[in-house]
Amino acid sequence: MSYLQFPRLHFSGRFVFDPSTVNNDPEHFDNDTFQPRFHRRSRFTEDGWWNPWGSASFRLLDCVVTSVVGADGRLVTSGGIEPVVGGSLVDDGDRVSAKIQDLDPVQQGASQIWGLRLRLSDSEQRQVLYGDFRHASFVDLWGRCRRATGLDKYSAVYQSVIRFSPDETDTGSSPFLKELVESTADDELSIKFMLDGYEADWDSPRFGTGRIVGSIGPTASGEPRHFTAARRLRRPAEGGPLMDAPCRIDGQDRLHIDLGNSVPTSAPGGPPLDSIGLIQVVALPKGAGEPEVLAQLGPLDAGFLTERAGIATIQLGQDRAAFSNRRLALRTLDGTVLLEENSDASFARADDSVFHVYPPVRAGEGPTTTIHATRFGEPADNVKIVFDNAAMEDAKRHSDDNSLVAPPIPMSERGGLQPIQPVTTDRRGQATVRLAATDPGNPRGYIDGQVYNVDYGPEYSSSGGTGMQKEGQLNVLVWEEYKEPADIAWIPDVKPILQQYANLYPVMREVLDLANYHDVVKYKRRLQHVLTEPVDSPSHMPVTRDLSPGKRDAIVGWLRQERPPFLALRNVDDLRHALQLALELEHSTIPPYLYALFSLKPGRxxxxxxxxxxxxxxxxxxxxxxxxxxxxxxxxxxxxxxxxxxxxxxxxxxxxxxxxxxxxxxxxxxxxxxxxxxxxxxxxxxxxxxxxxxxxxxxxxxxxxxxxxxxxxxxxxxxxxxxxxxxxxxxxxxxxxxxxxxxxxxxxxxxxxxxxxxxxxxxxxxxxxxxxxxxxxxxxxxxxxxxxxxxxxxxxxxxxxxxxxxxxxxxxxxxxxxxxxxxxxxxxxxxxxxxxxxxxxxxxxxxxxxxxxxxxxxxxDGVYPVMDDPDTSAIPLDSPGRLPSEQCDRTYGDLLRALNRVFNGHPEHLQEAVSLMYSVEVRAKELFRHPSAPGADTVLGPSFQV
Structure with a gap:
């Protein structure tokens, strides 16, 4: 059982997603190279991308129940007949919003929803159902709208379960809900929804919103939560206009095909593309012969998606046994295959595919996932699942010069995730995979641990030997093991960790500055609370969920002290760290002094x-x-x-x-x-x-x-x-x-x-x-x-x-x-x-x-009217003052780099560095000829950025 059968509820509406885009780029994770401009939004993959001040929140907007289908297959679209129709599905407003977050900056294809709590109300706005959505990552991401060029072209699916509270459930006014709750198991409901048409253009009135369409149905004990273990209609090898689609035949000989994330659209978040036309559902012959047409769908319209969540149900003329060894397909009227089952109508997928692992985790002790295999929609036993243990993390390239900033690290090299051994499904079509890991160290430098993307699938034999039919991917973040210092202190231990989050989530500064000891201590009790919240809680910190348990526990222990220690000088390394901070302190006073000095007019x-x-x-x-x-x-x-x-x-x-x-x-x-x-x-x-x-x-x-x-x-x-x-x-x-x-x-x-x-x-x-x-x-x-x-x-x-x-x-x-x-x-x-x-x-x-x-x-009057706190990245690119400001910054950067050379073995070049100080002054005063903005009574000044 799952959402892909009866009884079933359909809903549609819009969603609001407010991602923080600073953390999309690995180069932003290095505290040493982080720049202020990374907090400025850009239309491209530069600076802070298009929403650097995002909170990662996810909410539903105007989401309503469009129809329900009872166990008897009767579709109801009127609230007068079934009171839940026309009701609303909302996220819980009694706590902070849910969050969507990537696993890692080099693995942004497994974004998970955390902390989503849903409330269902009937058409009279009476709460009838309430429950928690089990965190899940999206699947089946594809470019759905070919006419779009931005993020709005994409579509993806989330599938999970809602664990509802019987005490918060009132089905008295809704026969459908009573039937739904009685037909499900373990106080859980199956939910699947599709997100598409997301608008990332901040000039659009729909900025930050997109369309959501989904279904809710019953669950059965033992079935997977995050996909439907049934049949899979797949794109032909040469491609096609449709995305893969799940389908299943229920006990009433009805075929359910979910095309909610499969049919292309004419516009972002719009109706199905007109050119798709009529679609035939066919059963392919076991040998030679013509396919048997089971039904004809279409033309698919807007209501197909919004009213029925894109799910087509067909009453078969034969019982399900007739299709136990016949493949199913979708094709056009002229016979072009759009989707079809693979050669043996098999399918295999891991229920959980995203993992955070803190080493050391020995074999037999790590997190597990269950792989479910089917053939012709039925559990398939004795299927050998193999893993590509040579898989390497995706190499993320620098946005400016295409250089690698995240070098791929092979599995098992220098520790990390251990090779995953093959597993074979049992008579239920299931096999358990357990992960093990050792300390990977810090091979990437800019971020904790190592991320692995491990392909898996059934093994097949051919004349050339054995191979793997890829069905999915396990995504694993293995943290480095953290050795907590005996006398942990803000400097040098805690600040480098929290500084990174302050850089990546500038929106936090509206509440507290995580890079500021005094702010952190002021809010230490609140920080203790959110750091120890369950990972499924929307209040869990950090929102990225990429802080290792070792570092988290160390920070929490530090916060629990009456007065968390500020400075620890335990060894020479700590002394060097403190002296580096002293360098930064001495330097930080120079730009304000120079700014005031340069603003004085000559001779005054x-x-x-x-x-x-x-x-x-x-x-x-x-x-x-x-x-x-x-x-x-x-x-x-x-x-x-x-x-x-x-x-x-x-x-x-x-x-x-x-x-x-x-x-x-x-x-x-x-x-x-x-x-x-x-x-x-x-x-x-x-x-x-x-x-x-x-x-x-x-x-x-x-x-x-x-x-x-x-x-x-x-x-x-x-x-x-x-x-x-x-x-x-x-x-x-x-x-x-x-x-x-x-x-x-x-x-x-x-x-x-x-x-x-x-x-x-x-x-x-x-x-x-x-x-x-x-x-x-x-x-x-x-x-x-x-x-x-x-x-x-x-x-x-x-x-x-x-x-x-x-x-x-x-x-x-x-x-x-x-x-x-x-x-x-x-x-x-x-x-x-x-x-x-x-x-x-x-x-x-x-x-x-x-x-x-x-x-x-x-x-x-002997002072130039220079503006306060200038920022080069805030000057429009087409402004006459942009280039002079960039040149001033570049000269200041040259000065600092020259001093860096002088202090690292080349004191003979000090005179050259000192000369650059005067060049900075010349460049700075060139800016005084440019107004800070059109019509402004102030002029530009040096921002002292690099």
């Missing part, structure tokens, strides 16, 4: 420009210092990649200063006060013994050897308060006067958590704890000579002491300033900016620091 606001430019140069020094530390730890600074470049407006990287939002704005007192001073906010950390803060290491007091190592230091003599030069200073004296005070400071200083100084102090302490032995890259090239003179102290990093010196330089110059306003004769960054806000230079007067120096005027 000279003092303000001088202050901002000096801060930018020191920020570049900070990047250099961090890169040198990372290099000394045998790490590789990564600067030119898209994931390194932040979007604006945004919070600072690494979770610091969570209440500060940084934007790209023209220069103004408000921007300097609210953002720049917020970035450079001073701190005065507490120390255990109230020890005095060390003086910064002044470049003029240091003497370096040819390798850039510190050999001598000018220090204050305690006897006569004069500068003493140590010509051949001992290591002990060097440590006493230069490095020991820094070591003490980092041991005792307690910065406020989530400040920049706090982050650097954690790094410095871990370096102290691990000792000089971790500096295995000390002999790798470092940047030691800044063109025109370093705006601070720049020396080789080769041990704990020199790393402390570099970190303290960053803190003291401005990032997390410790309260002293002066640095090397100039105010620290915070106080430099405060001079602009106060309008006066900072000077010492009577032993105190006061803003009573020379005036620093600010002229708002």
């Amino acid at each position: 606001n000279h003092e303000v420009a001088e202050i901002i430019r000096s801060v930018v140069m020191q920020e570049m020094l900070h990047i250099t210092l961090v890169a040198n530390i990372l290099t000394a730890l045998d790490g590789k600074p990564r600067i030119g990649r898209p994931g390194f470049v932040p979007t604006y407006p945004n919070h600072l990287p690494a979770g610091v200063l969570p209440d500060l939002v940084v934007s790209l704005r023209r220069c103004s007192i408000e921007q300097i006060r609210d953002v720049f001073m917020g970035i450079e906010r001073p701190e005065r950390p507490l120390t255990k013994a109230r020890t005095p803060y060390p003086e910064p290491v002044v470049p003029e007091r240091i003497e370096l050897n040819e390798r850039g190592e510190v050999t001598s230091y000018h220090y204050e003599s305690p006897q006569n308060n004069t500068v003493k030069m140590a010509q051949a200073i001992s290591a002990e004296d060097l440590d006493t006067h230069l490095f020991s005070p820094l070591r003490t400071f980092f041991q005792e200083a307690e910065f406020e958590e989530f400040t920049i100084g706090w982050l650097y102090t954690q790094i410095a302490r871990k370096i102290s704890e691990m000792g000089d032995g971790i500096f295995t890259g000390r002999d790798r090239p470092q940047v030691l000579n800044w063109p025109g003179g370093a705006p601070g102290n720049l020396h080789r990093v080769y041990d704990v002491a020199t790393a402390h010196s570099a970190i303290y330089e960053i803190i003291y110059q401005g990032e997390g300033t410790i309260g002293h306003p002066e640095y090397q004769g100039q105010p620290s960054h915070y106080y430099r900016f405060q001079q602009v806000v106060r309008g006066r230079r900072l000077i010492q007067k009577d032993g105190a620091w006061v803003f009573e120096g020379e005036e620093i005027p600010f002229d708002p």
Whole structure:
């Protein structure tokens, strides 16, 4: 029994589907290469495709019962006769919507519906049936409408069961429903529906909608849920206008043929194509002779699909035994075969075909599926089902240059899904397949585990040996085994996982930013709930259902802590990760500073420009210092990649200063006060013994050897308060006067958590704890000579002491300033900016620091009216400003890539990189000639994208 017999209910209407299209492309899964433009929609397979802000939700729209057929075969189309006709079929509005999701970006041909709950009401809107749709993947996808060129040309089928609740079922007013419920088994009903005509053009009033047509019928114990184990009418080998169709002969000698997903349409979601004409249903002879015409169908009209779900029922003149060895076919009046059963009228299919497997899963313990085989519509025993264990995942190609971004990995190579052994059907025509898997590792890099597409089908013999008649495909995602760290923390463990989901589902940012520690902790109880929801729940997170149990459990355990740990520095790899984040943090301040600097008109606001430019140069020094530390730890600074470049407006990287939002704005007192001073906010950390803060290491007091190592230091003599030069200073004296005070400071200083100084102090302490032995890259090239003179102290990093010196330089110059306003004769960054806000230079007067120096005027009219937070990808392609904006971005990308080269073994090219900084300024100011939009009073500005 199934929907493909009587009693049967037919329905039709529309559906709404809101997919997130960012995750359609494998290149979008790599956090390191993700770009802001991937959140912008495009009409093609570029950027974020056509619906990047989708929620993956699936809902029914205006779906009504069009007719019912009782067990006696009587068709009823009037609600006056049968109250359920004209009633509505809706998804449950009492919880979040169902979801449709692909198995994997390289397997988008097995999209599953999860969490669909259906309510059936009669024509008086009384609820008569309520139940859950068991998750299923679509089958029989084909280009149904040849006149269409987009997604609206396609059609596919979902078949499953509805497990209804007897307590929520009221058949009292409907004789048909009473008959249907009494004829089914296990409180389940069989449901099949076809989706077609989906509109993906966002300019269309039907955007995001399509047609749904389907049927509901009884089930029987032991039958498959996701297909009808009966007969299969197939397309000829040379092709044809129709798609394969299931059919069966019931116990009343009636032949039911489901053409709901088989006949082509004249328009997307429209009626059957007129040219199909009349169709004959024939029984083919067992030997020579003419086919026997059983019935004539058509011409098929719109009502055939919407009123009867495209199912034709024929009363046979003979009993079913007469067709036990005769093949069935559909043909035109001139004898052209449209569909027919294969040579032995056989059919085989696995009930479940999509699997998520978390290794290790040994043989005999993994998930199973049942393959059902039929011959002439009856269970077929002793059918050997074989599997193409050489099958490889489909190779997904990059959308831009056609290069492979998902290299295919053969089964059983480097672990993963284990070869599937042949199975043979029993007397019921069934065979059980059980999967096993070992850890595949992470062969693809950009996404967890490995996906396998394994073809299967009956074995056949020929003169050339044995082969496989392909009938279907098993789609298996095998996750990598996750080793949970002992002290799991946001950095470096949790954020990389959740960052990916933040990238792929920007719609989540309307609720919370999964890449932001503070947002995640704020909503931790809700996240615990959705992460532990059953996989069939529409509230299950992630919506992709591709988070492995190992990673999920680790994140849930982390969330359950009273205060989920933010930073873990357990080893050198963690230190390198934290320093890479420090690089991103230092860089993230430079575009806002440059944006304000470039917005100043030539010859105007000279003092303000001088202050901002000096801060930018020191920020570049900070990047250099961090890169040198990372290099000394045998790490590789990564600067030119898209994931390194932040979007604006945004919070600072690494979770610091969570209440500060940084934007790209023209220069103004408000921007300097609210953002720049917020970035450079001073701190005065507490120390255990109230020890005095060390003086910064002044470049003029240091003497370096040819390798850039510190050999001598000018220090204050305690006897006569004069500068003493140590010509051949001992290591002990060097440590006493230069490095020991820094070591003490980092041991005792307690910065406020989530400040920049706090982050650097954690790094410095871990370096102290691990000792000089971790500096295995000390002999790798470092940047030691800044063109025109370093705006601070720049020396080789080769041990704990020199790393402390570099970190303290960053803190003291401005990032997390410790309260002293002066640095090397100039105010620290915070106080430099405060001079602009106060309008006066900072000077010492009577032993105190006061803003009573020379005036620093600010002229708002001396600022270009640049727009806020520009985005190159948002500029229309035909706009005169699009190309200049792209060229500016390209130049900025060249600068970052040049710096990446400099910091990774080629410091001799630093001058070339610095020169590119001036090229960026030239390109940026070219944009000021272009209005931000037609008629706008603002102009374009550099977006600093790559």
